Amino acid sequence: MKHTIEKVKSPIKPGEYFLMGDEASADGAIAAGCNFFAGYPITPASEIMVRMVHRLRETDGSFIQMEDEIGSICAMIGASWAGSKAMTATSGPGLSLMMEGLGYAAITEAPIVIVDVQRAGPATGQATRPGSGDVFQVKYGSHGDYEIIALSPWSVQEVFDLTLEAFNLAEAYRVPVFVLADESVGHLRERVIVPEEVERWNRPFASGAPPFDTDDPNGIPSMPAFGQGEHLLVTGSTHDGKGYRKTQDAATHEKLVKRLVGKIRNAADEISRCETYQTDDADILIVAYGFSARASLDAISEFRSKGVKVGLFRPVTLWPFPEKGLLETARGVKHIVVPEMNYGQVSREVERILHREITALPQVDGEGMRPGTIVDGIEQLIGRAK
Amino acid sequence: MSQSLYNHLRLNVFPTPYCPGCGHGILLGAVIRAMDDAGIDWEKTLFVSGIGCAAWIPSPHLMVDTLHTLHGRPIAYATGAKIANPDLNVIVVSGDGDLSAIGGNHLIHAARRDLGITVICANNRIYGMTGGQAAPTTPCGATTQTTPWGDEERPFDLCNLVRGAGGKFVARHTVFQIRNLIKTLSTALSTDGFSFVEALSPCPTHYGKLNKIPTLGDFQDLMKVQYIDKRRWDKLTPEDRKEKIPTGIWREE
Numbered sequence A: 001m002k003h004t005i006e007k008v009k010s011p012i013k014p015g016e017y018f019l020m021g022d023e024a025s026a027d028g029a030i031a032a033g034c035n036f037f038a039g040y041p042i043t044p045a046s047e048i049m050v051r052m053v054h055r056l057r058e059t060d061g062s063f064i065q066m067e068d069e070i071g072s073i074c075a076m077i078g079a080s081w082a083g084s085k086a087m088t089a090t091s092g093p094g095l096s097l098m099m100e101g102l103g104y105a106a107i108t109e110a111p112i113v114i115v116d117v118q119r120a121g122p123a124t125g126q127a128t129r130p131g132s133g134d135v136f137q138v139k140y141g142s143h144g145d146y147e148i149i150a151l152s153p154w155s156v157q158e159v160f161d162l163t164l165e166a167f168n169l170a171e172a173y174r175v176p177v178f179v180l181a182d183e184s185v186g187h188l189r190e191r192v193i194v195p196e197e198v199e200r201w202n203r204p205f206a207s208g209a210p211p212f213d214t215d216d217p218n219g220i221p222s223m224p225a226f227g228q229g230e231h232l233l234v235t236g237s238t239h240d241g242k243g244y245r246k247t248q249d250a251a252t253h254e255k256l257v258k259r260l261v262g263k264i265r266n267a268a269d270e271i272s273r274c275e276t277y278q279t280d281d282a283d284i285l286i287v288a289y290g291f292s293a294r295a296s297l298d299a300i301s302e303f304r305s306k307g308v309k310v311g312l313f314r315p316v317t318l319w320p321f322p323e324k325g326l327l328e329t330a331r332g333v334k335h336i337v338v339p340e341m342n343y344g345q346v347s348r349e350v351e352r353i354l355h356r357e358i359t360a361l362p363q364v365d366g367e368g369m370r371p372g373t374i375v376d377g378i379e380q381l382i383g384r385a386k
Numbered sequence B: 001m002s003q004s005l006y007n008h009l010r011l012n013v014f015p016t017p018y019c020p021g022c023g024h025g026i027l028l029g030a031v032i033r034a035m036d037d038a039g040i041d042w043e044k045t046l047f048v049s050g051i052g053c054a055a056w057i058p059s060p061h062l063m064v065d066t067l068h069t070l071h072g073r074p075i076a077y078a079t080g081a082k083i084a085n086p087d088l089n090v091i092v093v094s095g096d097g098d099l100s101a102i103g104g105n106h107l108i109h110a111a112r113r114d115l116g117i118t119v120i121c122a123n124n125r126i127y128g129m130t131g132g133q134a135a136p137t138t139p140c141g142a143t144t145q146t147t148p149w150g151d152e153e154r155p156f157d158l159c160n161l162v163r164g165a166g167g168k169f170v171a172r173h174t175v176f177q178i179r180n181l182i183k184t185l186s187t188a189l190s191t192d193g194f195s196f197v198e199a200l201s202p203c204p205t206h207y208g209k210l211n212k213i214p215t216l217g218d219f220q221d222l223m224k225v226q227y228i229d230k231r232r233w234d235k236l237t238p239e240d241r242k243e244k245i246p247t248g249i250w251r252e253e
């Protein structure tokens, strides 16, 4: 089924602000109509939670500080099924605790938004330092087959915009959506414009329609809420269209898994987004996201001033990955480099999509991506090619 | 079955999956009667459960909104649903393992918060669904799959635990004391704030078989000797208490 769209006046006073990324995330959520937050404090995401306490008071929403992140994701799913637009904000260790709940949200098709302000891991790692080590975890961290959507902001404005978009996508596709920020963007202060009007998407609903199956080829069923007299059966076990557990039936399981995965994979072109900078004539293509994409711009201008044609491909959605855009942009390019604040995650995805040799430029020292890392990497590459 | 039971059951899912002599089916009936006795609006009620035999009590048997969640997490889900929509009557029904082992943290925090929900723990003192392993409620010396020479650990007294954590209404009955159980459940459902009812429910298949209490009748006989009213138990010497299990009300505010 199709979601509904409404245009509303922004609940956050329109205008120009100077905000931290984390604060912009909270404001983007409120603009999107978020009315429930459950979370547990963790650096570098706590500022989101702290701002939500106040914002939800102003907008009559609900806030709860849970006893841990397992509780946070479960509370969000409960709230989502009670009709709320629910959110949490966390970082690596908290994200790891949420993995079982993530699968539950995926199989019950509960719209939820998780803002993950990534820090350097594994384990406690460096709590105050940035990283991008959670890209694979959000996609593959829970057991079984499922799909999610993940967005990657590279500026404070984009943290606002993408948090808003995350809610809309979660509602439209009935799927968990991640905002994969990192500490560098989360704690960065920049100008943010809050628009006069915002577009909100709301989950599809038709009274009496099965909540877990649909004839619509988009694969998205109606989502009722508790208390509407629908006698809902919501379960994390394999279920049929009405929610009855079918834990021994092969056909039901296959149909459910294929629909859960298919509703996102089949819409990948609709959902995925990317941006390109100076790629028309590029010999060398940098594929970078989040803070690393910012550092890439400096590297590009340095090379361009020396006549080396370097361009940037920036996936805005990491999942689904903008495969078509990458294939088109990479055509005719001599070298591909992928700088990341992890030991090689998106680089593998790029390799998989392009079926060609690429150069990964991992920077795993717990610091924000330096233009120097990219410049050195590209210079070595040019040196080798000579 | 009385007419009111029929009204609230999904008859298409019967018979229940429970083994002969399992106490969980008795608790299902008691919950329905208590709902009606307390005059709770079924259409504004959400039943939440975790994973285990006990978690199947509401889902899918009850004709009402149900949320069958993850092992140990029903209270966390219930917390979100209740806070998002305070008009919902939110009732958790789950097992002793679910609520006090893997989910113990959520239990004490919901009690501490005085969250306005009712938690009903079907306590068979063992992990039924996974084949009879020890639970935090397994009595000292009891045999389970994972304590073949007798459990050496001390069990939780769940009512003491929840009272200590701040529960407003806290009580325990066995499924054999059916009138008391229904009355207690009905009081819990009418309580403003966090209420907790522990319903001792036999698992003949695992607990019974491993501890030489093979049938429901044997459980009932044992119960007559073991369980005593809490007010009488309070007056016993520590030595006399050893063989007894108190039932009754721990706190009523």
Ligand SMILES: Cc1ncc(C[n+]2csc(CCOP(=O)(O)OP(=O)(O)O)c2C)c(N)n1
Residues within 6 Å of the ligand: B051, B052, B053, B054, B055, B071, B094, B095, B096, B097, B098, B099, B122, B124, B126, B127, B128, B129, B130, B135
């Ligand atoms: C995270 C997780 N760990 C383990 C299990 C396996 N498991 C399913 S039910 C159960 C125990 C249930 O015991 P209890 O809650 O006492 O319910 P009963 O079956 O005894 O009624 C366990 C350990 C699971 N489903 N999820």
Ligand code: SF4
Residues within 6 Å of the ligand: B017, B018, B019, B021, B022, B023, B024, B053, B054, B124, B128, B129, B202, B203, B204, B205, B206
């Ligand atoms: S295993 Fe035990 S708890 Fe589970 S249905 Fe059978 S008797 Fe009941």
Ligand SMILES: [Mg+2]
Residues within 6 Å of the ligand: B052, B095, B096, B097, B122, B123, B124, B125, B126, B127, B128, B135
């Ligand atoms: Mg049990």
